[in-house]
Amino acid sequence: MAGNKAVAYQGPGRVEVVDTDYPEFELKDGPGVNPANVGRKVPHGAIVKAVATNICGSDQHMVRGRTTAPTGLILGHEITGEVVETGRDVEFIKVGDLVSVPFNIACGRCRNCKEGKTGVCENVNPDRPGSAYGYVDMGGWVGGQAEYVLVPYADWNLLRFPDKDQAMEKILDLAMLADIFPTGHHGCVTAGVGPGSTVYIAGAGPVGLAAAASAFLLGAAVVIVGDLNKERLAQARSFGCETADVSLGDPKDQVEQILGVPEVDCSVDAVGFEARGHGQDAGTERPATVLNSLMTTTRAGGSIGIPGLYVTGDPGAADDAAKEGSLSLRFGLGWARSHSFFTGQCPVMRYNRQLMMAILNDRVHIAKAVNATPIPLAQAAKGYADFDKGAASKFVLDPHGMLGSRA
Template structure:
């Protein structure tokens, strides 16, 4: 057994570092155990040796100082690993298995887990429903941008890949199952995307690219992706999307009409979240922009999927209302058109097995779509800095040199 561990840690706005921490124990966070009156010892848990762990745009919100994350917050919720230790109550996951870990931590026992709503489990976070690894206000669980990590309720949470060699061969696709592929799919499907749909995706970061790719899998006839970053727009166009440059003059509806013949779409996806900016070159931050755009161009009765992150605490917001997540959303517009919103964490377990099957059957090339780029754990700070500058890459950390 290893006796050392390292993890990426938030050190203040714009700064992360790789720090040494204790090797994980089969224990849940004390704050979770004491709040729910349950044992801290976790015979239901496993320890994973990280095969891959990815940098997420949600992590960047913390690293930019745009959440209430404290200095010392461990990072990383996109986890794919090899099981190296199992608790005595783990029955169906074995040492040596290669597994995907949903970023949602779920007990598998509460009412909401039984309803499939694993993003809002009731038993894993004292602060609110739902928890995640390495994230502020998400229960104190240690992050997975690390050498090793503990995963609780392992039989329920983990998705085992059927063949180890095949999994390692396709790891740059399978690593996306922990978050962005299901999250993008959730955004597209909850917006109502189906065969022949016209779809607009706001944001060409990794989640937006995953949503656009998922919309294609769901049979969309045209997928438009709006962004102000030329490199990211080119990445969206590389797999058949139509890029819309939001720095150029003109209304979004007119730009949509130039593509599909009318200024409305059948489904819209917000893959930007609370750090949205207005339109035009050098536009200032305007956090309700994307939601209002989506209501403007969504046809009457259309859905708006919102995998983009919104928070209740943003110390860097543009005004006092936005600091608590109160935004200038034109709800009357959406109401008048009978639009519907679907918000919140993606319940990864609803989708990850089916999307795994698509990858293993060579029907989904998600790693290429999001431009998966491998780095070492020691290169994580450089990866964060590069990602923050808007490069069209999804950084995949390979702590142990297991990626071919």
């Protein structure tokens, strides 16, 4: 293969589909690649032809210029595809397999991987534990919003779908297994969602909607989704959620209107560090607003799952403290109410097989819940722009025209 096309970050507010190299079984120098990773051999890897590769809100943080991502970084960590080549050390994954690629890059050998903490693998990112494709400060593994992508440790990382024809019939649902479905599910599991739970989910973007679908799958009695975006709130209502429009004020009051009490059993933060204020402050960025509001909305002794992204470096933050990830949290309130907080990357491999089975056996329709919308790779820039404007859609790039009219 002579070449490849991929989506590259070109500075704040700009992405472009560029011609780039076809993957090899070696990590080459390039934008964002850690010098210690340059030249790293990958005989344990596989080259995957992307069938579906999604635009994520985490990508959007970089494209807005809210991270230290370098120009030219190839984006994309939500990858589903077909194996077209394997390295000499790959034993079980075969050419032709249709697979989901967890966004966490994990070696399967370190202490954390062996404990199931694949979001903080110790061997793939020289900067710190944890890695992902096409993401700032994650070691420099090339992103998968592309025609082809290299996946290291293929036998460990790849989830093979058992039946290709069945998988292609449900490919938009299965495309959510790379990140947002397990991530939303992780938020709910860590928050303690179970049969009969009342749940508040902050954020009606794709991760929030995936969390809401997961809450129902886990047996929640009532799922309330809060957001400022009326179209996204309507999408949440389309599959049975109650909603809270936080532009009207603190969600606690609307929770009371729905439940008769001003608190829920479990809460999930699916917003992250670009949170906006509530009520009169709805148009102003207030990065601690969601976390502080969840402490008032979650019952004493309850848990708060935090799959929403928080960063250690935010050059676009409103104040110097937030630029380093320091937020004005009411931590004393959380302590007084005996809350448990769960943070960090979702360990996708902990959940993806179970969620795959739920999809294949029609226990959940995640693509419908998040309004998965296929677009050609060439329209990536428009997809990013529409997503940034608040479209109530999960845009799925179709590099090879294999998704057809599936929607």
